[in-house]
Amino acid sequence: MRRLSIRNLQVSLVTGIIAAMVIMQTASVAVQQPATDATMIERSKILSQPGVFGVFTMFKLKPEWNKVPATERMDSAAEVAKLIEKHKDNVLVDLYLTRGLETNSDFFFRINAYDLAKAQTFMREFRSTTIGKNADISDTLVGVTKPLNYITKDKSPDLNAGLSSATYIGDAPRYVIVIPVKKSAEWWNLTFEQRLKEMETHTVPTLPYLVNVKRKLYHSTGLDDIDFITYFETNDLIAFNNLLISLASVPENKYHVRWGNPTTLGTILSPENVIKALSE
Numbered sequence: 204m205r206r207l208s209i210r211n212l213q214v215s216l217v218t219g220i221i222a223a224m225v226i227m228q229t230a231s232v233a234v235q236q237p238a239t240d241a242t243m244i245e246r247s248k249i250l251s252q253p254g255v256f257g258v259f260t261m262f263k264l265k266p267e268w269n270k271v272p273a274t275e276r277m278d279s280a281a282e283v284a285k286l287i288e289k290h291k292d293n294v295l296v297d298l299y300l301t302r303g304l305e306t307n308s309d310f311f312f313r314i315n316a317y318d319l320a321k322a323q324t325f326m327r328e329f330r331s332t333t334i335g336k337n338a339d340i341s342d343t344l345v346g347v348t349k350p351l352n353y354i355t356k357d358k359s360p361d362l363n364a365g366l367s368s369a370t371y372i373g374d375a376p377r378y379v380i381v382i383p384v385k386k387s388a389e390w391w392n393l394t395f396e397q398r399l400k401e402m403e404t405h406t407v408p409t410l411p412y413l414v415n416v417k418r419k420l421y422h423s424t425g426l427d428d429i430d431f432i433t434y435f436e437t438n439d440l441i442a443f444n445n446l447l448i449s450l451a452s453v454p455e456n457k458y459h460v461r462w463g464n465p466t467t468l469g470t471i472l473s474p475e476n477v478i479k480a481l482s483e
């Protein structure tokens with residue numbers, strides 16, 4: 204009996220040691236692995252990946268903003284910079300200045316996030332900052348990036364090659380343009396082959412503009428009342444105007460039930476400089 208219980212004790216000791224080793228190993232693996240959410244936001248990566256949410260929030264300052272003491276208004280830049288720093292592992296924040304160019308907004312955010320709820324948290328906390336409390340939202344757009352549907356290597360090899368071979372040249376873009384787009388039920392009821400043909404006709408005249416226009420597409424169907432958020436950066440607004448004229452005359456345009464409305468034009472500045480410009 205006694206020998207048996209010692210053996211039992213030995214067995215349970217060995218089992219205990221093995222269990223402890225397994226737990227320690229698992230724990231060290233967990234420590235070595237970066238947390239899925241932490242330190243994951245890299246600008247060039249998040250801006251080129253599919254499955255990334257984009258939240259665009261346009262703000263108009265309230266008249267009360269001008270009554271906030273000048274020093275407090277100037278401190279807002281640091282307050283917003285601190286908020287961006289706090290959320291830098293969860294969201295990529297871009298801020299643009301529209302005051303002087305738009306009626307319904309003074310500035311707008313573009314938040315890119317792998318997890319939409321993280322973008323929501325950032326925007327919620329922004330509303331508690333001094334400038335956030337003194338601004339009204341004039342528009343919000345939500346979308347998500349996806350792989351190409353039509354102009355892929357398989358379905359449209361020549362245009363796909365044209366897309367990937369052209370690059371933006373010239374000075375860093377100073378202007379941003381956001382154009383929401385909604386297409387008709389008739390569009391969505393075309394066959395895939397018909398839509399492919401239309402999108403090829405869309406792509407042909409646009410390729411020459413890749414040297415002066417940077418573009419990004421977010422899909423919004425079901426997430427918002429529009430189908431797409433189109434986002435552009437350019438230094439050449441005349442080229443951009445010509446690009447839009449050439450797209451206005453392709454047959455795809457007949458399927459647009461919304462093209463802009465609003466189109467939002469702003470300047471590209473650091474978040475700090477946007478708030479400083481609004482604090483003057």
Ligand code: HEM
Pocket residue numbers: 350351352353354355366382384386402405406409410412413416418420431433446447450
């Ligand atoms: C440099 C200029 C541009 C280029 C190279 C370009 C190219 C393309 C390409 C290749 C696609 C197809 C994506 C796919 O295969 O899924 C596309 C889609 C789209 N483009 Fe453009 N585009 C440009 C400018 C514009 C402009 C100015 C607008 C209008 C505001 C626009 C609106 C759209 C929309 C809404 C889609 C999605 C259409 C759909 O999936 O039904 N694009 N573009």
